[in-house]
Amino acid sequence: MTYCRASRCGELFGVESRLVRRCWRKWSSPVTLRNTTETYGPVSKLTHWRIALRIIGLIWLGWYMVDLTYYHEWQKFSLMAHRALGMVVLLLAALKIAWVIGSKLPDFVGSQKPWERAAASATHHLLYLVMLLVPLTGYIISTSNGDPIPFFGWFDIPALFTAGTQVRDIAIDVHYYLAYAVAVIVLMHAAGALKHQFIVKDGTLGRIV
Ligand code: HEM
Numbered sequence: 001m002t003y004c005r006a007s008r009c010g011e012l013f014g015v016e017s018r019l020v021r022r023c024w025r026k027w028s029s030p031v032t033l034r035n036t037t038e039t040y041g042p043v044s045k046l047t048h049w050r051i052a053l054r055i056i057g058l059i060w061l062g063w064y065m066v067d068l069t070y071y072h073e074w075q076k077f078s079l080m081a082h083r084a085l086g087m088v089v090l091l092l093a094a095l096k097i098a099w100v101i102g103s104k105l106p107d108f109v110g111s112q113k114p115w116e117r118a119a120a121s122a123t124h125h126l127l128y129l130v131m132l133l134v135p136l137t138g139y140i141i142s143t144s145n146g147d148p149i150p151f152f153g154w155f156d157i158p159a160l161f162t163a164g165t166q167v168r169d170i171a172i173d174v175h176y177y178l179a180y181a182v183a184v185i186v187l188m189h190a191a192g193a194l195k196h197q198f199i200v201k202d203g204t205l206g207r208i209v
Pocket residue numbers: 044047048051052053055056100108120124125127128131186189190191193194204205206207208
């Protein structure tokens with residue numbers, strides 16, 4: 001006897017095969033953009049990886065560019081690219097958070113202990129917060145004297161206000177500490193995900209890929 005492996009389904013079906021692991025009822029259910037109780041939907045998956053890859057790239061780019069001298073051939077381009085791609089993260093993060101507020105998150109996987117659930121949930125909330133705060137402080141640094149942010153020469157993102165040098169200096173410190181804090185949080189987050197995927201083997205990574 002074989003039962004459907006999709007959690008909360010449990011339908012009984014006859015064919016035992018490496019490929020047939022879910023019953024027809026699950027396969028034939030309508031495609032949805034939203035999260036289900038078992039897994040993240042296409043919108044969550046797409047925004048997760050679009051934001052994650054950009055943030056990882058921006059941490060590297062930020063770390064690389066601050067050591068370049070004014071006359072280095074990459075200095076101007078790397079700063080412009082860092083600012084422009086950072087503003088894309090701000091936009092994607094705002095859209096993602098709006099999507100998260102308007103949709104339900106999947107249930108936790110059954111094998112997660114209560115402290116693991118609390119830690120995962122706290123980490124996700126922290127990541128939502130920093131994916132807004134890091135680009136926002138970057139925006140304050142870069143527009144503090146009223147200059148717009150060029151987007152690869154295609155158009156300019158205007159300065160909405162001018163902050164004084166005091167606010168700019170605070171923004172530089174916050175941007176610096178939060179950016180490297182994100183690197184640590186992401187390492188812990190990824191380590192937890194990989195542990196669940198490859199040691200506990202509960203398919204955690206598959207829910208977001
Ligand atoms: C800057 C990098 C990253 C950020 C900001 C980030 C953020 C998040 C957030 C906010 C969630 C909650 C679901 C959502 O709204 O998307 C999540 C879920 C998840 N992330 Fe990441 N993530 C990052 C990198 C990674 C990496 C590198 C991995 C894997 C190696 C990973 C694996 C996962 C998994 C498996 C889940 C689903 C957890 C569950 O089933 O509850 N993430 N991530």
